[in-house]
């Protein structure tokens with residue numbers, strides 16, 4: 675089921691983000707870490723943000739160059755405000771925001787409590803709102819911005835054992851459409867990427883890790899999705915040349931869902 679990952683060109687030969695400042699949340703692991711590494715390798719001054727500050731620091735160290743890491747609980751208004759103050763002080767502006775931070779639960783409907791619902795919604799939607807609120811205010815001052823948020827193909831499939839997550843990821847998509855309207859006048863684009871099941875630290879901590887075979891059966895292209903398979907879609911939407919694309923969702927799931 676393993677497949678060869680194509681040349682993802684994270685080797686610095688393509689440099690679409692030279693002179694850009696990028697914030698990536700969820701950058702300590704999974705899709706966030708891979709996206710942050712790519713933006714950094716293509717020349718962005720990249721801020722690796724995570725609630726796991728040490729994990730983010732380790733990934734920023736690997737990236738080298740001008741990469742920096744900052745701890746943030748994106749669901750806490752004060753924490754998000756402090757993050758933005760520090761980024762603006764140290765980097766001067768914000769050009770790109772990649773929202774990859776999320777809780778990935780595996781909880782059957784019968785066990786889903788309001789407390790668990792809130793635990794997931796607070797990060798996946800409250801956190802998204804707070805990050806977009808603060809970053810877009812900074813982007814508006816440049817009259818340039820790229821916001822790319824990670825949704826999920828589970829919003830089309832109604833994937834089991836994560837009803838609250840599916841609700842939150844549907845919100846990521848529809849919020850992105852609305853925010854695209856709000857920010858168009860400032861030349862800020864807002865899009866999302868919908869990955870399929872991807873082999874990440876977050877997924878491996880749950881029983882979703884046992885779903886790869888089932889998902890493989892539904893894919894047009896066979897294989898186990900890894901973060902590097904999702905990164906090109908994120909980097910494209912985060913790039914300057916994607917300026918005519920906003921309010922869109924790009925599914926990256928080997929053709930499991932056709933939408």
Ligand code: 4PL
Pocket residue numbers: 778826827828831833869870871872877882885889
């Ligand atoms: C199809 O986003 O999209 C499991 C776990 N299966 O998190 C997901 C599918 C999972 C998904 C997801």
